[in-house]
Amino acid sequence: MSNVEFIKPTSLQDACEALMKPDYLAIAGGSDLIVKMRNGMYPNLKGLVDISGLPPLNTIRTDENAVIIGSGCTMNQIAKDQLIKDYFPALAKAASTVGALQIRNSATIGGNVANASPAGDTIPALFTLVADIMIIGCNGRRQIPIVEFFLSPGKTKLAPGEIIEGFKLLLRKTRGEFLKLGERRAHAISKINMAVSTWNDGKNHYRIAMGSVAPTVLRCREAEEYLESSEQLDDNTIARAAEIVSETAKPISDLRSTKAYRKQMAGVLLKRALQNLR
Amino acid sequence: MQENLIKISFSLNGNAVETEVSPELTVLEMLRRNFRLTAAKEGCGKGECGACTVMLNEQPINSCIKLAATLNKADSLVSVEGLNEDKLMKNIQDAYVEEGAVQCGFCIPGMTITSHYLLKNNPNPDAHAIKQALSGNICRCTGYRKIEAAVKKAADRSSKS
Numbered sequence: 001m002s003n004v005e006f007i008k009p010t011s012l013q014d015a016c017e018a019l020m021k022p023d024y025l026a027i028a029g030g031s032d033l034i035v036k037m038r039n040g041m042y043p044n045l046k047g048l049v050d051i052s053g054l055p056p057l058n059t060i061r062t063d064e065n066a067v068i069i070g071s072g073c074t075m076n077q078i079a080k081d082q083l084i085k086d087y088f089p090a091l092a093k094a095a096s097t098v099g100a101l102q103i104r105n106s107a108t109i110g111g112n113v114a115n116a117s118p119a120g121d122t123i124p125a126l127f128t129l130v131a132d133i134m135i136i137g138c139n140g141r142r143q144i145p146i147v148e149f150f151l152s153p154g155k156t157k158l159a160p161g162e163i164i165e166g167f168k169l170l171l172r173k174t175r176g177e178f179l180k181l182g183e184r185r186a187h188a189i190s191k192i193n194m195a196v197s198t199w200n201d202g203k204n205h206y207r208i209a210m211g212s213v214a215p216t217v218l219r220c221r222e223a224e225e226y227l228e229s230s231e232q233l234d235d236n237t238i239a240r241a242a243e244i245v246s247e248t249a250k251p252i253s254d255l256r257s258t259k260a261y262r263k264q265m266a267g268v269l270l271k272r273a274l275q276n277l278r
Numbered sequence: 279m280q281e282n283l284i285k286i287s288f289s290l291n292g293n294a295v296e297t298e299v300s301p302e303l304t305v306l307e308m309l310r311r312n313f314r315l316t317a318a319k320e321g322c323g324k325g326e327c328g329a330c331t332v333m334l335n336e337q338p339i340n341s342c343i344k345l346a347a348t349l350n351k352a353d354s355l356v357s358v359e360g361l362n363e364d365k366l367m368k369n370i371q372d373a374y375v376e377e378g379a380v381q382c383g384f385c386i387p388g389m390t391i392t393s394h395y396l397l398k399n400n401p402n403p404d405a406h407a408i409k410q411a412l413s414g415n416i417c418r419c420t421g422y423r424k425i426e427a428a429v430k431k432a433a434d435r436s437s438k439s
């Protein structure tokens with residue numbers, strides 16, 4: 001028997017107002033939320049606010065020199081989108097590794113980010129693409145760079161009544177890679193994942209981010225700077241960069257993996273990613 | 279305690295339907311309880327096994343992690359029962375039987391509906407594409423080889439006919 005209230009808002013504004021109430025949660029694809037509800041993680045849940053039917057959240061569009069990815073876009077939608085594949089390959093690849101086919105049809109990018117798991121696969125990709133998170137609340141809109149959004153596992157800067165409307169990425173062609181290691185290849189939560197994006201505007205830029213090696217996704221500035229200052233991407237450069245990320249990683253040992261393994265694999269993943277980008 | 283019922287309408291196996299669901303009822307539970315459509319099964323109840331796979335707007339989803347209350351009027355839900363008259367589905371089901379790909383049968387509705395989606399969108403999948411498409415469907419009995427062979431056989435047969 002359930003006494004949870006179910007709200008189907010017809011506008012973003014109504015959704016935000018409904019989410020002002022304590023113990024009301026937004027539901028998008030439901031692939032994280034329903035599993036957690038089943039596991040008894042929300043004993044005080046009072047209401048669900050279904051944001052899956054709000055059309056502005058479900059599109060990928062360009063706006064002058066930016067691309068706006070609606071928070072309700074599913075992983076399959078993102079993985080198949082030609083613009084995303086051409087401009088932001090690290091994100092297209094990350095989305096295509098989430099779960100299996102069935103999960104990717106439900107799982108949304110907004111849910112992946114809002115859930116704030118250190119293992120969320122689209123998060124490192126969005127870090128490397130310098131995404132801004134577009135937030136809407138009862139009192140209007142604001143934007144936060146994704147590197148500032150996460151506080152701790154499961155905790156973000158979203159205030160009550162706020163939802164993620166979308167992600168804003170500069171319309172700039174990048175090359176990129178996303179790699180992850182899990183227990184097995186099909187739909188396993190990452191033991192460690194890594195995204196690399198690179199672009200050239202007269203000078204080479206690199207962005208590297210990895211997940212599951214710290215309480216929140218970690219950007220590896222030192223390795224980025226080292227690569228940007230290197231003349232070319234030869235074997236020695238790649239080996240040195242791999243050493244640097246391995247040192248930067250601050251992983252823990254948990255159910256899924258050990259600290260030593262994660263540190264070593266951070267280097268291995270960067271090496272593979274850079275070799276693929278050569 | 280008063281139960282909160284929500285009225286929903288959507289298309290089920292090609293027909294417009296209406297029903298009432300509690301907020302936490304999943305699409306899987308709704309199919310089985312409200313409509314007595316029992317092909318889709320609960321294996322894990324958490325998105326991991328694919329036994330509950332159904333088509334929502336022509337895409338396979340795990341119905342155990344989709345709330346029925348989130349269905350909208352424009353949504354089209356198709357379960358294995360909705361494909362009873364479908365030639366490609368019949369071909370797939372025959373191939374599963376011929377190849378001995380069915381043992382206890384629990385995973386089979388999910389396997390066959392996912393196979394149907396695959397062959398509809400990629401009539402001649404290679405071995406890798408078959409494995410990839412079925413990677414969200416777990417079978418505890420067969421070891422997958424016969425299932426993969428069945429999908430291959432169904433594909434070869436449909437492309438000839």
Ligand SMILES: Cc1cc2nc3c(=O)[nH]c(=O)nc-3n(C[C@H](O)[C@H](O)[C@H](O)COP(=O)(O)OP(=O)(O)OC[C@H]3O[C@@H](n4cnc5c(N)ncnc54)[C@H](O)[C@@H]3O)c2cc1C
Pocket residue numbers: 025026027028029030031032033034035051071072097098099100103106107108109110111112113114115119120121122158162163164165187188189190324325326343
């Ligand atoms: C079997 C299985 C395999 C999985 N594999 C992976 C994997 O490989 N990689 C991976 O990263 N994840 C994986 N996941 C986790 C999950 O599918 C993803 O995190 C997914 O992207 C969540 O999106 P959703 O729309 O389903 O979120 P929901 O479950 O609807 O929501 C998740 C949380 O985010 C909040 N929320 C949702 N949308 C918004 C919004 N727009 N604004 C504010 N808050 C919001 C909700 O209130 C809730 O707290 C897996 C899950 C399952 C069940």
Ligand code: FES
Pocket residue numbers: 319320321322323324325326327328329330331340341342343
């Ligand atoms: S019962 Fe739905 S995926 Fe296992």
Ligand code: FES
Pocket residue numbers: 379380381382383384385386416417418419420
């Ligand atoms: S035949 Fe028994 S689970 Fe597949």
